Amino acid sequence: MTHANAGATPILLAFSGGLDTSFCVPWLAEKYGRPIVTLTVNTGGIDADAAQVLAERSQTLGAVAHHLVDARPAYFEQVLKYLIMGNVRRGNLYPLCVGAERVLQAQTVAQFARQLGTDVVAHGSTAAGNDQVRFEVALRTLAPELEILAPVRDQAFKRPEQLEYLQTRKLPVPPFGAAYSVNRGLWGVTIGGKETLVSETCIPDEAWVLTKDAFTHPQAPERHTIGFEAGVPSSLDGKPLDAVSLIEQVETIGAKFGVGRGIHLGDTIIGFKGRVAFEAPAAEVLLTAHRELEKLVLSARQARLKDTLASPYGDLVHEGQHLDPVCRDMEAFFVSTQQRVTGEVHVLFRPGVVFIEGTSSRYSLMKASKGAYGESAGEWTAAEAHGFSKMLALPGIFYTRAGRN
Numbered sequence: 001m002t003h004a005n006a007g008a009t010p011i012l013l014a015f016s017g018g019l020d021t022s023f024c025v026p027w028l029a030e031k032y033g034r035p036i037v038t039l040t041v042n043t044g045g046i047d048a049d050a051a052q053v054l055a056e057r058s059q060t061l062g063a064v065a066h067h068l069v070d071a072r073p074a075y076f077e078q079v080l081k082y083l084i085m086g087n088v089r090r091g092n093l094y095p096l097c098v099g100a101e102r103v104l105q106a107q108t109v110a111q112f113a114r115q116l117g118t119d120v121v122a123h124g125s126t127a128a129g130n131d132q133v134r135f136e137v138a139l140r141t142l143a144p145e146l147e148i149l150a151p152v153r154d155q156a157f158k159r160p161e162q163l164e165y166l167q168t169r170k171l172p173v174p175p176f177g178a179a180y181s182v183n184r185g186l187w188g189v190t191i192g193g194k195e196t197l198v199s200e201t202c203i204p205d206e207a208w209v210l211t212k213d214a215f216t217h218p219q220a221p222e223r224h225t226i227g228f229e230a231g232v233p234s235s236l237d238g239k240p241l242d243a244v245s246l247i248e249q250v251e252t253i254g255a256k257f258g259v260g261r262g263i264h265l266g267d268t269i270i271g272f273k274g275r276v277a278f279e280a281p282a283a284e285v286l287l288t289a290h291r292e293l294e295k296l297v298l299s300a301r302q303a304r305l306k307d308t309l310a311s312p313y314g315d316l317v318h319e320g321q322h323l324d325p326v327c328r329d330m331e332a333f334f335v336s337t338q339q340r341v342t343g344e345v346h347v348l349f350r351p352g353v354v355f356i357e358g359t360s361s362r363y364s365l366m367k368a369s370k371g372a373y374g375e376s377a378g379e380w381t382a383a384e385a386h387g388f389s390k391m392l393a394l395p396g397i398f399y400t401r402a403g404r405n
Contacts, residue, residue, distance in 0.1 A: 044186025134320030188280030214258030231338030254281025
C-alpha cells in the first residue's frame with residue numbers, strides 16, 4: 001500500500017460507511033498518495049453507537065480524520081418540511097426517502113471542503129444510479145472550483161471487486177457485504193439487492209431493516225394523536241416536540257406495525273426504469289395525517305392547485321435540482337396554503353395499516369357550515385337549490401339543444 005503524504009492537501013470523502021465509500025478510503029490513499037479525511041453528514045438514522053462505529057471504521061480503513069455533521073434540523077427545514085406540505089410522493093407511492101437528502105449532503109461537503117482548505121472531494125456513487133447526478137449537480141452548482149472524484153463510477157469497480165480489495169488487505173467489510181445496498185435517513189430507508197434488479201421479485205423478510213419483525217410478531221393496535229401547526233408536525237399525543245424528534249418517534253411507532261413498506265418502480269434520472277425497496281414509517285404516517293387535516297381546512301381550489309405542484313416539485317427534488325430557484329417559488333406557495341393547516345389528527349395503528357380515525361381544527365370548514373351533508377341544508381332554501389341545479393345544468397342543456405339542429 002502506498003502511504004499518503006502527510007503534508008499534502010487532503011481529499012475530502014463523503015463517507016456513509018457502506019461498501020462503496022469504505023472501499024474508497026484506502027483506494028484513494030493508494031492512488032493519489034494524499035491523506036483522506038472522511039465526512040459523514042447525518043441526515044438521519046445515525047445514533048451515538050452508529051456514529052462510533054463509523055468513526056472507528058474510517059480510522060481502520062486509513063483515514064487521517066473523521067467528522068460527523070448533524071444536518072437533521074437543516075434537512076427538515078430545507079427539504080422535508082416542504083415534502084410534507086406538498087404531500088409529495090413519487091409515482092403516488094414513494095415518499096423520496098433518501099434521494100431528497102443528497103443536495104443537503106453535497107452542500108455540507110462543499111462548506112466543509114472550504115473550511116478544510118482542500119480543492120478535491122470524492123464520493124462513492126456508481127455509474128448506474130441517481131446519486132451520482134444529484135450529488136455532482138449540487139456540488140458543481142455550489143462549488144464549481146472543486147475537483148470531484150468518483151472512483152467506483154469512473155473505474156467501473158464492481159461490488160465483488162471492492163470486497164476482494166478490502167478482504168485482501170484485511171480491512172473491515174460493512175454488514176450485508178455485497179448482498180444489499182442499504183441507505184438510511186430521517187425520512188426512511190431504501191434497500192437494493194438482486195431482487196430489485198428485476199420487476200417480478202420482492203426482497204426477503206430478513207433484508208428489511210426497520211420493519212423486519214412487524215408481521216412475524218404482530219403488535220396489538222395503538223392509537224396516537226399527531227398535532228400540526230401551519231402544516232408542520234408539532235406534537236405527539238399532546239406533547240410538543242421539535243420536528244426531528246417527532247419524526248423519529250413516529251418512525252419507531254410505525255415500524256413495529258410494518259407501516260410504510262413498499263417497492264417503488266419508476267423512472268430514473270439516467271433514463272432507464274429503476275426499482276427500490278423502501279421503509280418509510282414516519283413519512284407514510286405524517287403524509288397521510290397531513291393530507292387528511294388539509295381536507296378539513298383547505299378550499300377545493302387550494303387543494304387542487306397544490307396537487308398540481310406536488311409532482312413537479314417532487315421531480316425537481318428527486319433529480320437533484322432542489323437548488324433551482326423555481327423550488328423557492330413552489331415552496332412559497334406551499335407555505336401560503338398551510339396558514340390554516342393547524343389541528344390534530346387521530347391515528348389508529350394496526351399491522352401494515354395506518355388508519356385516520358378523525359381530525360379536528362379551529363379552522364374546520366365542516367364546523368363553519370350551518371348545514372350537514374346529507375342531513376340538512378342550513379345555508380339555502382329548497383327554491384334556491386332548485387335554481388342552482390337548473391343554472392348548473394345550462395351548459396349541458398345548450399349542448400344537447402344545439403345537437404338537435
